[in-house]
Amino acid sequence: LKCQRPENFPPGPPPLPFLGNLLDLSLDNPVKDFERLRKCYGNIYTLFIGPKPAIVINGVQAMKEAMITKAVDFAGRPQDIFVTHLTKNGMVLADYGSSWKEHRRFALMTMRNFGLGKHSMEQRILGELHYTIETLEKSIGKTLSPQVMFHNAASNIICQILFGTRYDYDDDFIKVIVQCFKENSKIANGPWAMLYDSIPMIRNLPLPFMKAFKNIKTCNKFASHLIAEHKETRVPGQPRDFLDCYLDEMEKRAYDGSSFSEDRLIMFVLDLHFAGTDTTSNTLLTGFLYLMTHPHIQERCQQEIHQVLEEEDHASYDDRHSMPYMQAVIHEVQRIANTVPLSIYHSTTKDTELMGYSLPRGTLIIQNLNSVLNEEGQWKSPHEFNPENFLNEQGEFVKPEAFMPFSAGPRMCLGEGLARMELFLIMVTLLRKFQFIWPEDAGQPDYTPVYGVTLSPKPYLMKVQLRAAQ
Numbered sequence: 001l002k003c004q005r006p007e008n009f010p011p012g013p014p015p016l017p018f019l020g021n022l023l024d025l026s027l028d029n030p031v032k033d034f035e036r037l038r039k040c041y042g043n044i045y046t047l048f049i050g051p052k053p054a055i056v057i058n059g060v061q062a063m064k065e066a067m068i069t070k071a072v073d074f075a076g077r078p079q080d081i082f083v084t085h086l087t088k089n090g091m092v093l094a095d096y097g098s099s100w101k102e103h104r105r106f107a108l109m110t111m112r113n114f115g116l117g118k119h120s121m122e123q124r125i126l127g128e129l130h131y132t133i134e135t136l137e138k139s140i141g142k143t144l145s146p147q148v149m150f151h152n153a154a155s156n157i158i159c160q161i162l163f164g165t166r167y168d169y170d171d172d173f174i175k176v177i178v179q180c181f182k183e184n185s186k187i188a189n190g191p192w193a194m195l196y197d198s199i200p201m202i203r204n205l206p207l208p209f210m211k212a213f214k215n216i217k218t219c220n221k222f223a224s225h226l227i228a229e230h231k232e233t234r235v236p237g238q239p240r241d242f243l244d245c246y247l248d249e250m251e252k253r254a255y256d257g258s259s260f261s262e263d264r265l266i267m268f269v270l271d272l273h274f275a276g277t278d279t280t281s282n283t284l285l286t287g288f289l290y291l292m293t294h295p296h297i298q299e300r301c302q303q304e305i306h307q308v309l310e311e312e313d314h315a316s317y318d319d320r321h322s323m324p325y326m327q328a329v330i331h332e333v334q335r336i337a338n339t340v341p342l343s344i345y346h347s348t349t350k351d352t353e354l355m356g357y358s359l360p361r362g363t364l365i366i367q368n369l370n371s372v373l374n375e376e377g378q379w380k381s382p383h384e385f386n387p388e389n390f391l392n393e394q395g396e397f398v399k400p401e402a403f404m405p406f407s408a409g410p411r412m413c414l415g416e417g418l419a420r421m422e423l424f425l426i427m428v429t430l431l432r433k434f435q436f437i438w439p440e441d442a443g444q445p446d447y448t449p450v451y452g453v454t455l456s457p458k459p460y461l462m463k464v465q466l467r468a469a470q
């Protein structure tokens with residue numbers, strides 16, 4: 001369990017036996033510590049997570065060299081760790097290889113071609129928004145806590161796409177899945193997962209991490225049930241949703257040796273649901289926190305929405321091309337929200353080099369996305385909420401290359417297209433109809449995020465009014 005640094009490895013803080021550099025990181029919010037270490041050791045440094053050395057990549061230049069120029073070298077996922085064992089056969093933590101590639105290509109294509117008209121992704125998002133609007137209408141003139149509302153919206157949109165159905169807020173399916181994933185994120189972020197990673201011989205003992213495996217079994221049971229239901233009611237060649245598309249594909253490719261199977265489908269849909277829920281809803285929560293506390297920015301969005309949509313029934317995703325200010329605001333929200341601050345761990349797929357250092361195959365890679373999203377020299381205002389970061393002198397929308405909230409390269413977020421559509425349609429539709437006000441008695445807003453796999457703002461209340469112009 002001694003911490004050994006391979007040859008020509010990047011510098012870093014001296015590790016302790018067994019614990020490595022874990023005491024250099026605060027459990028509450030290591031993001032700040034990552035920044036501090038960057039100031040000491042530069043853009044590439046080594047951090048021992050227990051006895052294992054990890055490389056932390058900071059700043060846009062190093063990030064591009066790794067993720068884009070040397071894409072495949074850095075496209076693996078660490079395999080022998082707790083979270084990977086937990087989601088065996090999934091998508092997010094699948095190692096680089098043919099099965100991951102086949103599933104990724106299938107998912108991207110399926111979401112891109114998701115029917116037009118009534119069944120399109122756009123319609124599924126707009127459909128779910130009726131429920132959000134209903135919730136807000138019930139709170140007019142009052143305050144409400146938006147956490148559950150946004151969480152349910154994001155969860156239901158992805159459920160509509162995956163399973164063709166939405167779930168009432170107190171439905172068992174959603175309650176159980178959300179509870180399991182919440183518990184598992186906590187366990188995965190905690191000390192037991194670290195012990196699991198560091199001491200292989202304790203992995204079969206009845207220790208608290210076992211609860212996480214039990215939770216996954218529960219989720220699997222729910223997902224299998226859904227698949228069985230779909231198999232009974234589907235018409236081959238006429239898919240209603242992602243699940244049907246996968247079953248069609250499985251049949252089509254039954255004899256070509258592909259990796260499509262029902263077992264994989266289970267973890268695949270659970271992964272997509274998990275990856276698509278907290279990310280989107282926490283970004284929305286950050287967005288409305290900043291819009292409420294910067295009313296002049298909210299008002300400028302509303303003016304632009306009003307001008308572009310006029311009497312239209314609803315916004316459509318194409319309207320974004322006529323809304324440079326709204327686009328700038330949404331991107332600025334994503335930049336400041338820093339929703340997945342350390343991305344998802346990567347691993348090198350072969351011996352490689354980065355900025356002159358040698359990294360052996362299988363090196364754990366941590367992307368500090370935060371360091372890119374507020375890197376000095378890349379942004380007009382790196383440290384404050386300011387949509388001008390995405391506007392040029394003519395007021396046109398521009399996207400600097402340091403905008404990487406979805407990461408970059410072959411492992412880049414698979415749900416980017418969906419997430420961007422959701423953020424646009426949800427924010428535009430709600431801002432068109434409602435005024436969001438920071439309650440008078442709420443005191444000073446606290447923008448400090450709560451740390452987890454995803455960052456979220458501290459819980460807050462919002463006051464809602466109907467807009468006069470409606």
Ligand code: HEM
Pocket residue numbers: 091092093094104158271272273275276277279280283339340343344345346405406407408410411412413414415416418419
């Ligand atoms: C604002 C919302 C979102 C943000 C900020 C976000 C961010 C990210 C980031 C940083 C990664 C890691 C990329 C890497 O390892 O290099 C990722 C991966 C992933 N995301 Fe998202 N995501 C969002 C929404 C979604 C949605 C809606 C879905 C659902 C379809 C989704 C599905 C995935 C999947 C499947 C991966 C793993 C891809 C792979 O390993 O090949 N994400 N996301």
